[in-house]
Amino acid sequence: MFRLLLLIGFFSLGVCLPRQYHFINENKTWAEAQRYCRENYVDLASINNTEEELTITNMLDIWNSSQTWIGLYDDLSSWKWSLDDDSFYKEGERSFRNWFIQKPRNWNGNDLCVYFSSYSAVWWEYSCSWTLPFICFDGRVNATERYVLVIQSLNWTEAQRYCREHYTDLTSVRNEAENQKIRSLSSYDYYSVWIGLYRTRFWSDKSNSSFSNWAPGQPDNYAQNQSCTAVSFNSDYYYHYYYYNQGPGKWTDENCGEVFPFLCYSTLSSTSTRQYHLINENKTWTEAQRYCRENYTDLATIDNMEEMNTLINTVNGSYSGLAWIGLYDDLDSWRWSLDDDAFYQEGERDFRGWSHQPDNYNGKQLCVSIRSDGRWFDEDCRNSLTFVCYDGKNGTEDYTFIYWPMPWRQAQDYCRQYYTDLASVRNQTDNQRILNVTGGSNAWIGLYRTRL
Secondary structure, X not given: OOOOEEEEEEEEOOOOOOEEEEEEEEEEOHHHHHHHHHHHOOEEOOOOOHHHHHHHHHHHOOOOOOEEEEEEEOOOOOOEEOOOOHHHOOOOHHHOOOEOOOOOOOOOOOEEEEEEEOOOOEEEEEEOOOOEEEXXXXXXXXXXXXXXXXXXXXXXXXXXXXXHHHOOEEOOOOOHHHHHHHHHHHOHHHOEEEEEEEOOOEEOOOOOOOOOOEOOOOOOOHHHOEEEEEEEOOOEEEEOOEEEEOOOOEEEEEEOOOOEEEEEEEEOHHHOOEEEEEEEEEEOHHHHHHHHHHHOOEEOOXXXXXXXHHHHHHHOOOOOOOEEOOOOOOOOOOEEOOOOHHHOOOOHHHOXXXXXXXXXXXXXXXXXXXXXXXXXXXXEOOOOEEEXXXXXXXXXXXXXXXXXXXXXXXXXXXXXXXXXEEOOOOOHHHHHHHHHHHOOOOEEEEEEXXXX
């Protein structure tokens, strides 16, 4: 039987919001800082232009002379093809890779583009600013050759622009046959050529900005474990035996497990992008969703306390009962913490070891543990359990049992800092290997879900 409630819809104005920045003088890891900002404000600070950088610098110069987390991070698994056309790729072809090593590590901090070595037909990550020959893909109907070697040396962005102007795009490599075709085309005379694979750094709030303010020599990914970004308010910066007087506000890449103060941002409520509308009709949640999508934008989304206050002020005492908003709990939305397509073969993301589970007991069971008999149970993520990390570094695929009980989120942070991630279980063989290392203990694995 459906429960009938009032509904609240919202209309998006599409206005660009001014930001307020908030300095939180508490030492947290990057992931902990991100969680705090999302719970109390909008997100970790994103900086999109010089004006916003100056705002932060002026605000913090008297408060803090050390490093402070901001929202920029480097996802080493975010590779994508320049040619972004779904019809061009069959299932699994987007994720074809032929790395020289099992997984690139961004050795110098700026290796965001990929070149093809004709000598061995393997791929290497490289700084996009270097100049190399490149291979274009020509998908036009009248094309005489699908792959075109251009012997002019350009940086990756210039090569991409050239291919898009004269052909279709920088080449994608969808399978081993195409990999060998490119090897025969490029020959030993031009043994390093750009292909279309690349990645970018991301802001925590998913905003798209190319603005940066790196300190000299940064980012450098020192010791291959620095994927998160901090802003420094110390004018003197030491790098490779030299001191630089850089001025405050420069960025450095740091180990995400280090603890620093951090910057959150919120948007000014006076210019909120959302207007909320109370609809005084009784509908099921699905009916309410359909109504809001047809007449407004969607059921109400609430991202922070400012928007919650806006919603309350919209009702303004005119109604005192329950009203639907857009948050819902999809009991089938399980996914793995390790989100790397290359790690899973077809169907392996969907392997499950449930036994009369999941049941979402008490409505808060969003994480998964493995029991001593190999069965899986959904549990409250706040429970403290031992856990199993997966280590895919250096070509190995090892499981490590950590016997210090932690909540699921802390266990995830620990595995990502010291190994690769919380353990994924792709098949019955993996399930048994994990049982062999746990010794019969109940332990977290990497399966979880969130409300949407």
